[in-house]
Amino acid sequence: MKRDFDVIVVGAGVAGAMVAYKLALAGAHVLILEAGNRNPSRAQMVGAYATAPAKTLHSPYVQAESDAKASSPDVSITYYDQPPAPHAQYKSTYERRTGGSTWHWLGHTPRMLRSDFKMKTRYGGGPGFPPAFVDWPITYDDVETWYCEAEREMGVAGSDQEWNGLFDSPRSKPFPMSMIWPSYSDTWIAQRINGKKFAGAEYRVRSTPSARNSELYDGRPPCAGNSICVPLCPIGAKYDGAVHVAKATAAGASLWEQCVVTKLDKDKDGSVHTVHFLTYGGVSQTVTAEVVVIAAHAIETPKLLLMSNVGNKSGQVGKNLMDHLSKSTFGIAPEPLFPFRGPPSTSGIESFRDGEFRRKRAGFRVSLNNDGWSRKGAPYTEIVDFVTNKKLIGADLQEALFARVTKQIRLSCSVEVAPDPGNRVELSTMTDALGLPRPKVTFTPPQYSLKGLAQATKTLADMFRLIGATEVDLGVDGAYDGAGHIMGTCRMGSSPKSSVVDAQCRSHDHSNLFIVGSSVFPTVGSPNPTLTIAALALRAAQDIGRQLGIRMKPRI
């Protein structure tokens, strides 16, 4: 039977865009279906951000029609149907638009470690080790060359000297660009903590690899340090998924926006060729392809599979929703460090990501940040305080502001979340503007991860002590923020009985259905997930091409 397309990709984020680009480049007839819309011009978005009353993740992207018809938790956190506080909350959100949530990501691209792929074998078996931890069906070595390719495609700046061999995780190729320079603050802190030890590990400040240009790369300019990577790079120096959407369409892929996929049909032979979608006007349409790729991240992907009753013979769809537990802590340095300049974070500490302690508690990354106490309202709250309470004006006000704000430090952590089948996405009885079920989300941080969060907080306290900070604010014990790293819900594994996709991101149940993106992560380690998303998507594209009998372009 003649299908409309060789491949339909559902979702125009970084994973879908990578797959579409590689297959279109190889000659496949590709369609991308995107629920959201494309953005207005970058200049218009910067203007929207400048005038927005609250500088939220969504503030540059507000568009009435797509916000209503392809709503998301970025538009309104109540898009999630989840038990109200005091029940624990799932706090990470996403955009539904062309290019996906990479529009407002920070751009950090650390790799997963060798051990992150083998948690059960490496650390399992003892008390305190969550039983849902599994090994990936692939190893670091299986993914390593794809990491290199993802770094080249996205344009990653980093220091090979600092990162090659980290925790037995070697690099076979150098970063495409030299590192994003550390901030004045990073260097000052590094001088005071490098080489010192805490909990058996040694502090070492490293420049964080980032999909952010340190030179002209792929037609995009070097970073100018405009400081609002989150929610929007004003000049396109930071990579986002729209880069590969444009490459995919230039290679011949079709992009249909404002098309909200509602259902996948199973054929009698178990294959999935037919995709139903709704336009914003409510018109239902159908399109077919030899291969269907779902790239709608870890919330909308399981939602679609559950709505379609597809790919879930294992019963695992929607289960093991994860994130990273994030926490910000604050202090005042003994001298000016000049925050509010450069990317929001340029360096971090990797020393606490791995070790025998992971038998009982989670590993974590530490980030050094360049945004002062902006999360506590700086410099607005200081201005109000100095004028209203201290009655300062003119040069006195300037001196007080300088003395206070230039010394503000924020240190943060990002803690591994263990898989737990009770943390899950289901279909809500509540519906969106198109009448589709909204995601019902249940999430409670595992004790394993809360222990990691407690240890991370102690580590941050020790760092503040070493640098002589005052007015240290470690926040509330056990309190956490979302990291924006939505992962899990369609776990990869070898067994069809216990996992949703195989090592190639192919559905165990339907041989022509692929799932790409962070939903396939069975475990997550502590790194930011986007580079792994891109690497796995590129790897899956190779297998999809092979399945279609397409000769893929050779990798560089």
Added chain:
Amino acid sequence: MFPLPACVTMLETFLALSRILTGVENLDPELGRQYLDRLTSTPFGPVLRQILERFSKLKNNATLANQVRQKILSNDTFRPAVCQIILLWYTSTMQDNPQTPAAVRYGTQEEYFSGLAWQVIGAHVPGLSGGYFGHWRYRPDNEPLENP
């Protein structure tokens, strides 16, 4: 010194007062007009008129800044509006309702990108560094307090 000319217009009085409050001499008159318009159209409007009237009666001499502290800033009724004037020049934000200070509103893009607070701390307005790759590695070129 912030010489107060024999000013007669409300805008000129507002600019003269703003120079003393912000500590910045070369304020943009067009921005001043926009901020004055925003202020007068809010609940701050009536008290602003009182402040400007009080200011215009101060002696235009070397003690003017101290007079502002004593006659205007120390007045509990005036102080929220004084703070609002400074917030506008420093950040372009407006507290629409003095009773709910957390609810702020920005003005135009031009106003946002003209915020003075960032220069005071040796930084730049978020979204527009005007700098080169890697400038954040060093102390700021515009070391603060040098005539922002």
